Amino acid sequence: MNSQDRYTDTALGLVSTQSFPAIVGTADMMLKSSGVTLVGYEMIGGGYCTAVVRGGISDVRLAVEVGAETVEQFGMKVSTVIIPRPMPNLDEVLPIGSKLAAMVGKHTTNQFSNLAVGLLETRGFPAMVAAADAMLKSSDVTLTAYHTIGDGLCTAIIRGTVANVAMAVDVGMQEAERVGELHSVMVIPRALDDLDQTLPIASCWIEELQPLQIPITVKEVEKPRVALPELVELQPLELPAQVERALPQAQAIEFEPEAEEKQALELEPETESAEKQPLELEIEPQPPEEEQ
Numbered sequence: 001m002n003s004q005d006r007y008t009d010t011a012l013g014l015v016s017t018q019s020f021p022a023i024v025g026t027a028d029m030m031l032k033s034s035g036v037t038l039v040g041y042e043m044i045g046g047g048y049c050t051a052v053v054r055g056g057i058s059d060v061r062l063a064v065e066v067g068a069e070t071v072e073q074f075g076m077k078v079s080t081v082i083i084p085r086p087m088p089n090l091d092e093v094l095p096i097g098s099k100l101a102a103m104v105g106k107h108t109t110n111q112f113s114n115l116a117v118g119l120l121e122t123r124g125f126p127a128m129v130a131a132a133d134a135m136l137k138s139s140d141v142t143l144t145a146y147h148t149i150g151d152g153l154c155t156a157i158i159r160g161t162v163a164n165v166a167m168a169v170d171v172g173m174q175e176a177e178r179v180g181e182l183h184s185v186m187v188i189p190r191a192l193d194d195l196d197q198t199l200p201i202a203s204c205w206i207e208e209l210q211p212l213q214i215p216i217t218v219k220e221v222e223k224p225r226v227a228l229p230e231l232v233e234l235q236p237l238e239l240p241a242q243v244e245r246a247l248p249q250a251q252a253i254e255f256e257p258e259a260e261e262k263q264a265l266e267l268e269p270e271t272e273s274a275e276k277q278p279l280e281l282e283i284e285p286q287p288p289e290e291e292q
Helices: 020-033 057-073 088-093 098-104 125-138 162-179 193-198 259-265
Strands: 011-017 037-045 048-055 079-083 116-123 142-150 153-160 181-188
Touching (some): 011 020, 020 048, 020 193, 048 057, 048 142, 116 125, 116 162, 125 162, 125 181, 153 162, 162 181
Antiparallel strands (some): 011 048, 116 153, 142 153
């Protein structure tokens, strides 16, 4: 599906509150409760943050209900709206579709994708800095970004294992209350990919693809030469001279037939001039038969 018509003919759901950690936790619950897509967050100043989701009408209704319940658990005011089929004019003008997704989805998967998320929000920048320093010194976590939404609210975002993030947030809460005003906190053990793409991240943590540099000249290592054995000149092979053997001369053998064979061989030829005599047969007359 193309990026332009990805959100065409899908319902629109909006959940708004006055806290960035609260809206991130709300979006996480909305994604895990139904098959909706988190387009992003719209922030209008004064601390107001709105989570924008798209999907089927039934999924959007369920996600908005779960999101409203999550915001109420923070003890904050919530504003929700569901539009079954927004007009194309809204998608073109308002940041509720591809426009908002392009704004918040500029970075790709980072090295913190499979780690837990910790958000600590304070009213005032010094309290957030003190809380972030205390969290980094208390456990093995990484400060990935900080985010401001107006009305003096700023949020420190840390990543790490679930145990380390929970311990760091606990220490940061105490430090924020000591220095200034703590507004809200949130710990997400496992963030989904849609949520992870919408979280702010510092530019130093973004992994950009670098072009592969291929060397122009490749140095080849010269292989050691192998000494060949000396060639021996071949001598012609002398064959022995052929010995001519004189064959014995053939001798005539006189064959004398025996006397009996000679007699058998000597036949008297018949005279060819002898005339053949005709054979004369004499026929005797028979006596007449007597009449009875």
